[in-house]
Amino acid sequence: MAAESGHGDHQIDGRFNRRAVLVEEAQRRVLAAAGTVASEHVPLAECGGRRLSRELRATCDWPPFARAGLDGYAVRAADTALASPSNPATLRVVDTVAAGGLALAAVEAGTAARVMTGAAVPEGADAVVMLEQTAEAVAGGEKAALIKAAARPGQNVAPRGEEFRLGSPVAAPGELLTPGHAALLGTFGYAAVPVYKRPRVAVFATGSELLPVEAPLAPGQIRDSNSAMVAALIRECGAEPVLCGTLPDELAALREALARVSAAVDMIITTGGVSVGDYDAMAELLRGLASYSSSSPAPAPSMLLFNRVSMRPGSPTSAALLDGKLVLALSGNPGACFVGFELLAAPALRAMQGDPSPAAQAIIARLSSDIGKGSPHVRYVRAKLRFGGDGIVYADPLAFGKSSMMASLAEADGLAVIPSGSQGSKEGDVVQVLLLKRTC
Amino acid sequence: MAAESGHGDHQIDGRFNRRAVLVEEAQRRVLAAAGTVASEHVPLAECGGRRLSRELRATCDWPPFARAGLDGYAVRAADTALASPSNPATLRVVDTVAAGGLALAAVEAGTAARVMTGAAVPEGADAVVMLEQTAEAVAGGEKAALIKAAARPGQNVAPRGEEFRLGSPVAAPGELLTPGHAALLGTFGYAAVPVYKRPRVAVFATGSELLPVEAPLAPGQIRDSNSAMVAALIRECGAEPVLCGTLPDELAALREALARVSAAVDMIITTGGVSVGDYDAMAELLRGLASYSSSSPAPAPSMLLFNRVSMRPGSPTSAALLDGKLVLALSGNPGACFVGFELLAAPALRAMQGDPSPAAQAIIARLSSDIGKGSPHVRYVRAKLRFGGDGIVYADPLAFGKSSMMASLAEADGLAVIPSGSQGSKEGDVVQVLLLKRTC
The missing domain is CATH 3.90.105.10 (Molybdopterin biosynthesis moea protein, domain 2)
Structure with missing residues (x-):
């Protein structure tokens, strides 16, 4: 799995020649490489x-015609100006219009039409009086309505085109x-x-220690839990995962597997093998690529976009173009994998579906407890949101500092962003929280 | 369509014999009738x-073994107590353990083992020193590690069972x-x-004025937009819509259509025809049922649960058991249909999937503008949430008072709950907002 090292920045920089980019710059490079699908x-x-x-x-x-807002009588408001329960206006009923039916008669002075909710208000009428403020009657041998309240012009009528114009x-x-x-x-x-279309995303888990989920555990080995997590995250972004199983920490196998699937998908996500360990095959594969250069006139079909991001967890998160295909190499550590996905893969997948503002939705919340000491990297701390009775949103940090902890992944509503610097954040501080796109 | 009348309570009660139940009581009756699916x-x-x-x-x-948190050397912390960059501890390297590999040698006093992230920490070692704080060396002709920092016992080691016990x-x-x-x-x-399982929900739109979505408009008619909206709402609840098309306002056709589909689904949702108009076939169908009684020992296979709810919009929203199947009869008015779904259908669908707290998630927010005058009914006003820079959540009411307005349905994040009573709510008041379950 070979996940995150993530300490002693400048030492790593010197020793492994991996220069960290800021999260915003990493996002910019990934989005520039993402394009849109058909x-x-x-x-x-x-x-x-x-x-x-x-x-x-x-x-x-819309509405396509003047529409009755409720059941009652369509009238000319002027005819009801003096109406009251004790002095109702008596109007001859010239028509009855069901929703979907046609008005056959116009409403002229001294007349009304019975209309149902949603019916077209007949020509001549400018208001609808609700049925409850009327009574049936007979006047001069003809059917009539007693109107017991004065109507305002326009009352209970939605004029044609009120909501939308053609x-x-x-x-x-x-x-x-x-x-x-x-x-x-x-x-x-x-x-x-x-x-x-739903972007298709190939998912590989790398690491010789990984077993398929259905396998019994063996000493020193663990099951591949990242593939299922990443598949679920991909679906939450409206995209379609293509699960490609696990790969050993071997450069040739990795290179061959990525090349085989590349043409059939819109993006490739790998987990694991991006750190500085002796067997980090993904890191090795990426080291062989030309580096990103902001001054190159056109992007090369294959190039490293970055192999270190100034964030915690997930600093070894890497990205590349391989034969023109965007490859995101996430950490094998579940917590770091999750953060790398939310910060880089999710915006890319939304952008591929035309989202004009694909970054995670950020809100401001108050921290409900201190978050430790300072860090040279921005930290993304899983948090549960709590809405107080006072209208204030609180972010409760979960399992701070344990990026390998999985239990809190299932509970988190967001990632609290703790700025880099010499101090952490304190209870009561306002912090940005990136919302995880969830259905609840 | 024949949607909402919803005014002049006692008049309706007297005239149409429909007694309003409180929203909580309506929810209680629907949930009691919902059951769970297989x-x-x-x-x-x-x-x-x-x-x-x-x-x-x-x-x-979990972890299933003591696990190295990063790449480095597994050591006995006591051996490094005095180590510093200028005075490193020299430890003989007895093994190299990859993630997934087995430790062959124990770490004894004066020795260390090279370990990769995720590897099992060898017997005897109680800490891992990150690679960046070490250097390779040769001592007495054998491979050795220079440890340049004192390790705390337990450092960078996740003990077996730290997160979960069997x-x-x-x-x-x-x-x-x-x-x-x-x-x-x-x-x-x-x-x-x-x-x-995903509950299967039959969806019928009733109303003689309704055209299929693909049809050209005809005078006085409108397209059935509720079926597609309700289908999308059903999917958001993890259930599966079964679209059954439109039905005319005819009692016999309605009764026959519901009976035909009943055995194949877990719930039936109808839209329209529940008001007091002359052609409200769904209301007519429900009038023929025995009424709910809290004192009856066992529920009848067919009974009216309620046909009026003290809420706005959506007061004519009705529910029944028909041959043992839960039928929710929502208003035909799009806004009222939406509110009826969120308050009654959505909790029922979540409960059918075992959700122990199926009501909508409620948060407290501050109103960003006044909401009109009082109402005898609780009002559910579509609102957009806005998170201020101060950690406060604001609810911006959308298109207040126009339950027929559709544009704001697409924008709403929640329903602000405005209590019944003689006054409305004012800018700055804290109000409850029911969150719509959305993926953003």
Whole structure:
């Protein structure tokens, strides 16, 4: 597995020639290499959680006609100006309009039409009086309504085009589609919705100590738990994992396995083998590549983007282009793997689906306990959010400092960002928390 | 569509004989009728977002052996007590242990073993010194390590069983499985995960004015946008929608359609037809049922649970058991349909998957603007959450008072709960906000 070393920066820099980049710079390089995937159409009822691939516009005014907001009588407000329970206005009923039905008669002075919720308000009427403020009657041998309250013009009527005008934008490219979008797109007749395809991501776990999950434990060995975790993280980003199993710490096997899958996927994620150990094959593979240069006119098909990031956990997290394919080499340590995914893989996967702001959503919260001593790296500490009765959000740090701890991975709502520097953060300090994209 | 009337309570009560229950009572009745679905096994990499159907326990101690936290030398701390860069301790190297490899030699006084991250720490050693604080050497013709810093006992060693003891609980029944859980379950060899099945939910839209989404608009008609919205909401709850199309406002057709699908699904959701209009077929169907009675010893296979809820929007929201199947009859008004789903259908679907606290997650936020005047009903106002730089959460109300407005459905993060009473809520008031379960 060979995960994180992560101490004694300058020594590592000197000895292993790995220069740390800031998280923001690492993100910039990964996003620049990410591109977007192709688009496809999905049935409207399956669009939730997908990202729109082009702007959609209103195909009609909405509402498409003046619409009754509730059950009652469509009237001319002026006819009801003096109406009250003791002095109701008596209006001849000229029509009854169901939702979906057509108004046959116009409402003229002294008349009304019975309308159901959602029905088109007949020509001439400018208000709807709710049924509960009316009574049925007969006047002059004809059906009539007693209106017991004065109506304001426009009351309980949604005018045509109140919400949308024909051609106005309904949803933007890259938007994550919610159930509310499904309602909007249905309204405007989008039975098939253009969305970005789900990026396909190959997942490899490297490390000679790794067993498949279904295997019995053997001395000194552990099961590959990162592949399933990364698969679940990939799905949360709307992408599709392609599980490629485990690889031993052998350069040739690794190189061959990545090359074999490369053309069939949009990104490759590996876990493990990125540290400074004697058997860190992924690190070895990346050492063989040309380094990133901000001054090169065009990116080389194969190049190292970075092999050290100024963050903890996950400082050996690396990224490269291999034959034009983005490869993210995450730490084998579960906690560091998780942080590397959230900071680098997740934004890349969202960007590939057109997300115009693919970084994790950041909120401000107050720390509910001290976070240790200073660190030369920015730290990303798993935290549980707690919403106080006072409207304040608190971040409760979980298992600080133990990046190998797995139990807290399942509980975390976010990553509290503790700035680098000589001091840690104190209880009550406001800190940025990156939200993990979760369904709860 | 015939959606919400929702005004003049006592009049409706008197005239239409529909007695409003409080939201909490409506939820209680629906949850009591919900039950749980059967369970099934899914592959580990597909468990994210599902709910566990039985407790899972640690199948071994974790870590399973004393584990090196980083690359370096396993030593006896006592041997390094006086070590410093200028006065390193010289220890004979007796072994090299890769992650996954076996330690062949014990570390005795005056010796050390080279260990990689994740390797088993050899017998006798009680600390690991990071590689960066060491140097290679030769002593007495044999390979040796110069240790340049004093080690604390236990340093950089995760003792066996530090995180989990064999048999201790790892995840509880009903828990929503996250990527972190996938890592944990993989660690303990759960290649197949027991989860509750996805409840199957039939979705009908009722209303003679409704056109299929793919149809061109006709005068007075609108497209069925609720079915797609409800389908997306159902999926967000981990359940599977079964779209059954639209039905006219005709009692016989409605009754027949529900009966036909009933045995194949776990729940039925209808939209529309629940109000007091002349063509509200769903309301008519429910009127024919025996009423809920808290004193009846056993629930009847068919009974009305409620047909009016003290909430706005969505007061005509109704629920029933029909031949033993839970039927939720939501308003046809998109906004009211949405609120009815979040308050009643979503908790029921989560409970059916074993969620021990299936109500929506409620947080406290500060209102960023006034919310109008009083209401005899509790109001659920769509809101966007905003996290201030001061650690305070603000709820920005969206499109207050327009339950038909669809644009804000796509934007809302939560429903702000405005208590019933003679006054509304003011800017700066703390209010409860029910979080919509979203992936962002």
